Amino acid sequence: MRFSKMFITTLKETPADAEAISHILMLRAGYIRQLAAGLYIYLPLGIRVIERINKILREEMNAIGAQEITMPALHPSEVWQETGRWFEIGDEMFRLKDRGGRDMCLGMTHEEIIAWLAAREIRSYRDLPQIWYQIQVKLRDEARPKSGVLRTREFLMKDSYSLDADEEGLERSYQLHAGAYHKIFSRCGLKFYMVESDPGMMGGAKAHEFMAPSPAGEDEIVFCDSCGYAANVELALSVPKKAETKNWVLEEVSTPEKRTVQEVSNFLQLGPEYFIKSILLISEKTPVLALVRGDQELHEKKLIRIIGKHRQAHEEEVKEILGVEAGFIGPMNHKIRIVADVSLKEGVYVSGANKPHYHLKGIRPGRDFTAESHDIHIAKRGDFCAKCNTPLRVEQAIEIGNIFMLGTKYSLPLKAFYLDKGGQGKPIIMGSYGIGPARIAAAAIEQNNDRDGIIWPESIAPFDVELLPLNIKDAKTAEIAEKLYKDLIEAGIEVLIDDRDERAGVKFKDADLIGIPTQIILGEKNLKEGLIEIKDRRTREAVKVIIEEAVEKIKGKINFTHKGRI
RNA sequence: CGGGGCGUAGCGCAGCUUGGUUUAGCGCACCUGCCUUGGGAGCAGGGGGUCGGAGGUUCAAAUCCUCUCGCCCCGACCA
Numbered sequence: 001m002r003f004s005k006m007f008i009t010t011l012k013e014t015p016a017d018a019e020a021i022s023h024i025l026m027l028r029a030g031y032i033r034q035l036a037a038g039l040y041i042y043l044p045l046g047i048r049v050i051e052r053i054n055k056i057l058r059e060e061m062n063a064i065g066a067q068e069i070t071m072p073a074l075h076p077s078e079v080w081q082e083t084g085r086w087f088e089i090g091d092e093m094f095r096l097k098d099r100g101g102r103d104m105c106l107g108m109t110h111e112e113i114i115a116w117l118a119a120r121e122i123r124s125y126r127d128l129p130q131i132w133y134q135i136q137v138k139l140r141d142e143a144r145p146k147s148g149v150l151r152t153r154e155f156l157m158k159d160s161y162s163l164d165a166d167e168e169g170l171e172r173s174y175q176l177h178a179g180a181y182h183k184i185f186s187r188c189g190l191k192f193y194m195v196e197s198d199p200g201m202m203g204g205a206k207a208h209e210f211m212a213p214s215p216a217g218e219d220e221i222v223f224c225d226s227c228g229y230a231a232n233v234e235l236a237l238s239v240p241k242k243a244e245t246k247n248w249v250l251e252e253v254s255t256p257e258k259r260t261v262q263e264v265s266n267f268l269q270l271g272p273e274y275f276i277k278s279i280l281l282i283s284e285k286t287p288v289l290a291l292v293r294g295d296q297e298l299h300e301k302k303l304i305r306i307i308g309k310h311r312q313a314h315e316e317e318v319k320e321i322l323g324v325e326a327g328f329i330g331p332m333n334h335k336i337r338i339v340a341d342v343s344l345k346e347g348v349y350v351s352g353a354n355k356p357h358y359h360l361k362g363i364r365p366g367r368d369f370t371a372e373s374h375d376i377h378i379a380k381r382g383d384f385c386a387k388c389n390t391p392l393r394v395e396q397a398i399e400i401g402n403i404f405m406l407g408t409k410y411s412l413p414l415k416a417f418y419l420d421k422g423g424q425g426k427p428i429i430m431g432s433y434g435i436g437p438a439r440i441a442a443a444a445i446e447q448n449n450d451r452d453g454i455i456w457p458e459s460i461a462p463f464d465v466e467l468l469p470l471n472i473k474d475a476k477t478a479e480i481a482e483k484l485y486k487d488l489i490e491a492g493i494e495v496l497i498d499d500r501d502e503r504a505g506v507k508f509k510d511a512d513l514i515g516i517p518t519q520i521i522l523g524e525k526n527l528k529e530g531l532i533e534i535k536d537r538r539t540r541e542a543v544k545v546i547i548e549e550a551v552e553k554i555k556g557k558i559n560f561t562h563k564g565r566i
Numbered sequence: 567c568g569g570g571g572c573g574u575a576g577c578g579c580a581g582c583u584u585g586g587u588u589u590a591g592c593g594c595a596c597c598u599g600c601c602u603u604g605g606g607a608g609c610a611g612g613g614g615g616u617c618g619g620a621g622g623u624u625c626a627a628a629u630c631c632u633c634u635c636g637c638c639c640c641g642a643c644c645a
Binding site: 009010011012013014015016017018019034036037085088089090091092093108109111140142143144146151199218404432452468470471472473474501502503504505506507508509510512521523524525526 | 567572573576577578579593594595602603604605606607636637638639640641642643644645
């Protein structure tokens with residue numbers, strides 16, 4: 001491809017709207033343009049990267065026996081009503097009516113459509129297992145699109161779905177996907193982790209996320225370097241540092257106007273780890289008192305899994321239910337359900353006395369109150385691994401893929417059944433698996449860039465090499481550049497030749513910005529000696545080679561295995 | 567949805583507080599010519615905006631007021 005013919009518009013300055021590195025660089029280097037919030041145009045360079053990623057996706061999906069199909073982005077509401085998600089999902093679903101007044105929606109994911117298809121086409125256990133996938137657009141009316149291509153309202157997704165006869169089959173399909181995902185992200189040159197994740201509204205028993213560590217990521221993941229435990233903070237278990245058990249006897253202490261843990265802690269000159277925070281919540285059925293240690297934060301999502309959907313109680317409700325004003329609530333003498341964090345299994349604490357302006361010192365869990373014990377705090381750095389007691393690490397990351405075991409959540413309502421060997425009708429066991437190609441591209445940039453621009457992993461760069469004839473008006477330069485260009489293409493290498501009549505500085509700057517991993521520099525002085533330069537974008541190391549040997553040397557530098565070309 | 571910031575030429579910005587001396591300005595980009603060719607050159611000439619939109623105040627509005635649309639960031643949410 002010729003630079004002069006290709007639509008490449010680089011920007012010298014950082015657009016004011018961009019903050020994330022990948023967003024800034026994709027804009028500046030001419031990969032994308034923004035149409036509206038969360039809606040992006042992919043320019044010629046951008047689509048080349050996406051296509052290369054998609055090629056890897058297809059190869060690895062096909063390798064585990066998955067079959068490509070394509071489903072509509074526009075869905076009738078009925079299938080979504082049958083699984084209930086039409087009603088469960090709120091504003092995030094784009095809804096519309098067709099000319100006949102029928103409710104429709106734009107597909108945010110395709111479990112319903114797959115189950116619909118399976119219900120019609122799968123009849124016997126002999127038809128199973130199946131893995132179907134597509135690389136197609138998803139539409140979600142995100143509350144807050146952000147960080148360029150990292151969170152958008154319309155995005156490409158490789159989504160696959162497994163159909164199995166039983167749980168063992170699902171486990172196999174799940175493992176096949178986990179394996180394929182490892183290969184995909186490795187081939188894309190990403191640093192990533194597979195972590196346990198919350199199945200959330202997708203339903204089902206087990207789920208994992210693939211996370212590319214980056215400060216631009218929206219997720220936090222917790223790691224144990226000793227036993228390998230890795231999980232999203234949304235469900236990560238941890239054991240907070242123990243507080244020394246004091247020799248207190250149970251006594252009331254006066255704490256006038258001191259309501260928050262912070263205030264009482266300062267007032268009594270005691271660390272927050274000696275306090276019990278008591279939070280009254282109203283779940284769908286009943287009030288629940290949640291207890292966490294004063295230095296811990298209550299984790300809403302963990303609690304949802306235990307008591308279901310809930311909200312904080314209003315001030316009046318606190319008085320009505322517990323008979324005391326907020327700020328002086330303690331765990332003792334209540335008749336309602338109490339859920340305490342695991343860190344409160346033992347120790348001795350201070351908490352509200354259930355009496356205005358008084359706290360109780362010397363409270364012992366078990367003796368003074370009883371509660372259900374669950375991990376309901378937010379795991380943080382320095383906490384200990386719940387499995388092996390090693391200090392945990394926390395890292396920010398971009399979610400680049402996820403895998404879910406769904407079970408029968410979709411097959412039952414959509415009547416996707418098959419007949420087993422005994423002629424019995426059984427629901428198909430499903431799994432669903434997603435990867436966002438744009439997030440792979442953005443994560444690759446977040447993980448690989450420098451002051452001058454992008455440094456693409458070879459496998460997903462828009463081109464393998466960029467040819468830089470510095471002075472295109474010099475006849476010899478032009479002639480050698482053209483020959484090299486043709487020879488490289490013939491050798492199966494994808495080349496961008498900067499054939500513009502620009503000064504050397506401009507070409508260098510653009511080449512570094514665009515980030516093609518290998519640069520071939522043709523300067524007049526070197527050419528006179530029969531030499532060209534092969535320069536590595538990442539290390540900036542350059543080697544001079546004899547023109548005649550250039551093609552072989554370049555082929556040697558490019559990692560062909562990475563591209564799956566062998 | 568709550569909080570904050572911002573909309574002036576393709577991009578980055580100044581002007582707005584104290585309305586009129588601005589036919590709205592600067593840098594980059596763009597067009598023409600000369601010159602230059604190893605890290606976003608130089609000189610000369612030139613084109614382009616009516617200040618997000620609507621309404622209002624005023625003799626006079628980019629500047630003041632009201633409404634509205636859009637974008638970014640933090641939070642909530644996130645199948």
